[in-house]
Amino acid sequence: MTLQIVRGREDLDGTDPAIRDFYEYWLRLAGENGALPARRQIDPVEIWPHIGKIAIAELYRDGVFDPWYRLVGANVSELAGRFLKNCLYRDIYSKEQAEQLGVLYHEIMQDKLPRYEVSSIKLPDREFMKIARLMAPFASDHQNVDVIVGLVVAVQERRTVSRRLF
Template structure:
């Protein structure tokens, strides 16, 4: 049986910019309250997440190698990132400082059982720019192992930066690749 774990109880209105992130975290929080700690993968009901599914990802830390593997990455994430993450290892998608930073956040979520919200700046190959909010939350496998991260990635529509000839806000990324991720455009928040 899983041991109950205390969870932070901050008001989502004070943490998140995106309503998608707020709804996602509220869903996870309800599951955590019902479970008395970190939810299990089996607790997730996709039917209750239909509007959020395009923005959700599930990452597993592979026990033998310590590598992070994307079990699922929604279509909305593919549209924002310009590539498919599902069935890829994190180190196939990111390199250098970006890989180190994201891996450290994943390890913190799993190791400490905390959620992490960050605001990331994405620079694309055509030099356009977009801000996204990413929420990473711990999730346990059915046997209780804390090796999964349930996450959500959404655009921040109130970006005040000028649009340097990139895609109009709200459109999908086409024929562009993310070439740099500016981690922590705003301070990261663990909760």
């Protein structure tokens, strides 16, 4: 797994064009004054070519940090092997994975910078897939991160891990 803070366009050189397009879109929404964009600013028409690759994670439920997927594009659900809309992270991931994701989200909330990650995910039926994703912070009040919007793409075809019989 590789994870990096994205401080500028050059940090995404050589990545999937969809990742770079989404980062440029996030920059346009953020504007020049350093304020974070709000989720309500997202125009589905402007990101239409990538809409199936988008996942929107709300970070709070009833004022408590408890991330959940508000919206998940069809491509992301297909990669995950299941429908993820309105699912809580703690119900999807193992306790350890959910804790790691919580730590990552808190880091994004503190420094207000996107993260780019390349990692392998386990799919149903013991399949593994390599994905790349950009996780960008959004804030309803333009300052305090309350939403992470991610764009997820496959960077390697699925392959089945053979089962070993002992």
